[in-house]
């Protein structure tokens with residue numbers, strides 16, 4: 001069954017290899033991906049091993065999940081230090097094979113899931129890590145669904161095969177039935193639990209074990225039997241289905257024991273998708289177009305406590321970025337000089353003299369760039385697809401010192417632009433409401449307002465539990481807003497939002513307004 005995937009059938013691969021150094025060549029060797037998983041499945045351990053395999057051992061120490069090292073990495077923010085969680089999304093770049101990998105890290109805690117969702121708009125593939133004993137868990141499923149919305153190809157890594165695990169057939173079956181995703185084993189485990197010693201590579205028909213095994217070894221006998229069954233029963237790898245997000249190649253391994261990690265990287269290098277096309281309001285932008293375009297998917301403040309800068313993380317969607325180039329900041333219609341784009345290597349950064357589609361650069365700025373902004377060489381083009389999700393928790397901000405109202409307004413705007421919280425200004429002029437997906441975001445807001453702006457706030461409950469963006473014919477919308485003024489607010493872009501106390505109220509209101517649409521996701525960009 002599984003012959004080595006033939007990447008030449010991929011539309012995005014040129015028929016003749018592009019000359020090294022050319023834009024087309026550089027773009028074709030970019031692999032930009034994220035790892036999605038349920039907490040504890042082994043994302044951090046796998047990240048560390050991947051970086052080590054990519055020759056970035058120094059960085060690997062900084063990624064460690066728990067304990068001192070993780071804290072070291074994120075020590076810019078007290079709240080992270082205190083709780084030992086990671087709120088930061090960063091990018092790690094390394095070279096493996098002939099490819100440049102950009103691994104986009106995502107926050108581990110689900111209260112910061114909005115960040116993760118936005119980061120997934122900047123990747124070309126996702127590695128889904130599954131605990132071999134637990135199978136598909138809640139957060140894996142949720143993140144998978146976000147990937148599916150965007151047809152992001154998924155590579156599966158079944159981790160912790162060195163422990164008691166479910167049967168590989170049962171795991172493959174669970175993935176296909178519960179996620180409605182075809183599975184094609186790329187490797188097969190050799191031995192189980194304490195006797196797990198490696199993998200059989202079904203594409204290259206090679207055995208990768210940590211010790212030599214006799215053909216008579218029970219593990220080899222079991223492998224031969226299982227392979228026969230697997231080859232008869234399971235689908236072959238199909239590049240087109242993989243690229244469309246319908247089929248996942250499955251790798252077995254143990255991140256902790258460093259088994260199966262290079263299988264995964266070799267596969268990503270060989271058939272992992274190169275930078276994909278990006279949708280814009282006017283057209284689809286191909287990665288290997290000459291002109292540079294980029295999309296801001298994340299803003300991060302305080303990357304470096306010594307420089308109070310804001311870093312916009314931009315994914316290059318097409319062409320070549322060169323330091324010093326003048327770009328058009330499409331939302332505000334102004335020229336933007338790109339003096340200090342930066343690459344990130346876990347905690348370190350370095351000036352980016354040039355970068356190509358698929359790469360992620362940090363652009364220091366003082367608030368000119370926002371999530372969803374598009375940068376071009378002049379074309380009036382706006383990328384779409386960066387989502388804002390309707391928050392599930394809405395709180396009114398109570399200012400302790402009324403003299404600081406102006407400062408609070410500025411601070412809330414800046415932090416909302418960064419995506420820390422969503423900000424809703426009630427149309428009746430009452431104090432601002434902040435919306436979050438998880439309550440930890442409120443703690444972060446409070447700590448940062450105090451720490452960075454010297455503003456103390458508290459939170460008060462609101463009668464609202466739901467927010468929906470409202471769109472429709474202008475006149476209808478204006479009438480709706482004035483009739484429901486006390487429940488209307490403007491978001492950070494000035495778009496109207498209707499606040500409701502319950503799902504029932506929301507439904508009833510929406511039913512009474514057939515010409516208006518109520519959205520729980522706002523696509524920006």
Ligand code: G4P
Pocket residue numbers: 037038039040041042043044045046065066108159160161162163253254255256257
């Ligand atoms: P996460 O980022 O997905 O939350 O998971 P993380 O890598 O932190 O791993 C969670 C736990 O699972 C850790 O153990 C880690 O050592 C363990 N682990 C990860 N990969 C493997 C594997 O392949 N095999 C086995 N047996 N265990 C694995 P911990 O006890 O919670 O933390 P620690 O004390 O080891 O740091």
